[in-house]
Amino acid sequence: VSLYLRQLEAAQRQGLTTITSRRLGSALGINDAQVRKDLAHLGQFGQPGIGYRVDDLTTALRRTLGIDRDWPTALIGLGNLGRALVKYRGFRGRNFHIVSLFDNDARKVGQTHGGLVVQPLETLGDVAREQGLTLAILCIPAEAAQRVADQVVACGITGILNFAPVPLTVPPRVSVVAVDLSVQLEHLAYKVQNAKGGISYAG
Amino acid sequence: VSLYLRQLEAAQRQGLTTITSRRLGSALGINDAQVRKDLAHLGQFGQPGIGYRVDDLTTALRRTLGIDRDWPTALIGLGNLGRALVKYRGFRGRNFHIVSLFDNDARKVGQTHGGLVVQPLETLGDVAREQGLTLAILCIPAEAAQRVADQVVACGITGILNFAPVPLTVPPRVSVVAVDLSVQLEHLAYKVQNAKGGISYAG
Numbered sequence: 119v120s121l122y123l124r125q126l127e128a129a130q131r132q133g134l135t136t137i138t139s140r141r142l143g144s145a146l147g148i149n150d151a152q153v154r155k156d157l158a159h160l161g162q163f164g165q166p167g168i169g170y171r172v173d174d175l176t177t178a179l180r181r182t183l184g185i186d187r188d189w190p191t192a193l194i195g196l197g198n199l200g201r202a203l204v205k206y207r208g209f210r211g212r213n214f215h216i217v218s219l220f221d222n223d224a225r226k227v228g229q230t231h232g233g234l235v236v237q238p239l240e241t242l243g244d245v246a247r248e249q250g251l252t253l254a255i256l257c258i259p260a261e262a263a264q265r266v267a268d269q270v271v272a273c274g275i276t277g278i279l280n281f282a283p284v285p286l287t288v289p290p291r292v293s294v295v296a297v298d299l300s301v302q303l304e305h306l307a308y309k310v311q312n313a314k315g316g317i318s319y320a321g
Numbered sequence: 322v323s324l325y326l327r328q329l330e331a332a333q334r335q336g337l338t339t340i341t342s343r344r345l346g347s348a349l350g351i352n353d354a355q356v357r358k359d360l361a362h363l364g365q366f367g368q369p370g371i372g373y374r375v376d377d378l379t380t381a382l383r384r385t386l387g388i389d390r391d392w393p394t395a396l397i398g399l400g401n402l403g404r405a406l407v408k409y410r411g412f413r414g415r416n417f418h419i420v421s422l423f424d425n426d427a428r429k430v431g432q433t434h435g436g437l438v439v440q441p442l443e444t445l446g447d448v449a450r451e452q453g454l455t456l457a458i459l460c461i462p463a464e465a466a467q468r469v470a471d472q473v474v475a476c477g478i479t480g481i482l483n484f485a486p487v488p489l490t491v492p493p494r495v496s497v498v499a500v501d502l503s504v505q506l507e508h509l510a511y512k513v514q515n516a517k518g519g520i521s522y523a524g
Contacts, residue, residue, distance in 0.1 A: 119511065120504040125445035183507050184514030187339060191506075203502070205401065206486075212503050214510070277513035279506055283409075286520065293512035294520040295505050299409060301323040302498050303394075303417050303482055304386050306456060308322065309388030309496035310480040317489070317497040 122157070126176045136169040147318070168294055185213045191253040192246070192275070194220045194266060196229065196236050199281055202259035204232040214253070214314055218245050222266075239269065246273040253277040260284040267294075322352040324349055325360070326382045332375050339372040350521070388416045394456040395449070395478070397423045397469060399439050402484055403460035417456070421448050425465075442472065449476040456480040463487040470497075473508065 122132070125145045129137045139150040139157075159184060163175040180186045195201055195215050203209075204216060220237040221227060229236045237245060245251065254270045256278060257262060263282035270278060271292050278294045280286055286294055305318065328348050332340045342356040346388045360366070363385060366378040383389045396403055396419050406412075407419060424430060425442040432439045440448060448454065458479060459466060466485035473481060474495055481497045483489055489497055508521065
């Protein structure tokens with residue numbers, strides 16, 4: 119759904135009002151039948167021979183993804199990766215707002231990154247309540263990840279984006295998306311090895 | 322394929338010699354029929370009622386992914402993200418070796434990260450030939466990404482992992498995997514919004 123949204127946003131920028139399933143599919147490397155199947159359950163936004171109404175379909179996709187609302191997000195761990203993510207421009211304009219930063223390293227607490235002051239991890243519970251935090255991005259070493267995840271869950275945050283290369287155990291009501299950058303490098307090696315060429319979008 | 326490999330490696334660590342399609346599937350959130358279908362084209366590594374031979378299947382998956390060979394990799398752009406990736410432990414033991422670092426910022430050239438000295442980008446062609454570079458990781462700002470990608474392609478590197486939040490245009494023989502971290506955050510929001518819970522592996 120995210121990848122469709124990217125294509126539709128590109129179409130909007132180009133000033134298109136409609137887009138065909140064939141065009142959407144070719145940009146994503148899938149056929150038009152699959153596109154129609156994927157988008158059918160969202161509602162009637164297409165007309166045979168004309169295409170999808172770009173604005174309406176974009177709105178529906180954003181609603182499905184939950185990015186028509188605000189997601190106040192905490193970032194935990196201000197190492198290199200954490201600092202890079204605070205500045206990551208890809209997050210902008212996407213309704214994910216990193217509103218607070220945490221670290222349990224006393225040397226990092228009090229530093230300012232992207233206009234936010236790093237707070238001690240003990241304060242997560244209070245800040246989560248005050249700011250209505252819904253998501254947490256974990257940029258911490260593998261050995262600390264589970265302990266911090268437990269703290270995050272105890273604060274009522276129900277979504278974790280985990281960059282630590284270690285699986286987390288969480289209660290069933292909590293969602294985790296684990297980002298393993300080596301999977302993406304393997305996918306690239308696979309494409310090169312098999313001379314696939316072309317561009318893939320790895321989440 | 323990467324995700325199957327992760328599960329098999331976990332099984333190896335647990336000392337298992339065989340694993341059923343049901344167990345593999347449940348760890349990945351898919352059914353056993355899909356697992357058998359996915360793995361069928363790799364060869365005969367399973368036996369009904371017993372399961373897959375873990376070691377043989379692991380070897381086959383590694384060969385398919387091209388990670389039974391070495392991939393000397395260049396990392397370009399030593400900002401926060403680049404420096405985080407040099408240290409990223411998830412890459413270790415995976416046959417991706419970051420063997421050289423490049424930046425076109427004179428203040429960064431000469432710095433040492435992870436035991437490697439940052440070299441000026443002009444030397445990429447020479448170093449690529451000497452070291453047999455096959456892949457490049459681009460951790461550079463959006464506005465410089467296409468220019469640097471052109472340079473990378475001109476040096477004969479055929480695989481690019483692109484972290485810049487901008488699409489690249491490359492010749493058909495070149496493979497690009499574009500990493501868009503906001504897609505993963507959207508995926509997380511979607512799961513939380515729809516109260517999916519559970520753990521997903523976003524490559």
